[in-house]
Amino acid sequence: KIFIDGKETKSYRCDIAFIGTFVDSGSHSVVLKYSTPFLTAGVISSFIGLIALVALCFYLKSRKKENE
Structure with missing residues (x-):
């Protein structure tokens, strides 16, 4: 799960073994939680x-x- 500024956002598969998401410009707090x-x-x-x-x-x- 990916959280940006405390709000869960959708994750996308990047290349083969990575995940990513879109982030607007500016300063943000990004947290990745894996279980x-x-x-x-x-x-x-x-x-x-x-x-x-x-x-x-x-x-x-x-x-x-x-x-x-």
Whole structure:
């Protein structure tokens, strides 16, 4: 999202990897706010995977002790 003087404005794709907007001449305050898409889903799935890995390690370790 792009804010000029506190007001959200439309963004446009520039070249391939850039974004831009039109700004009138003069002094302005321009703020760009970026939020990573799917960040929450990625953090949750990573946490679940880590818990599953730790549980699997404990399970295999306890199973190895039973066989000895």
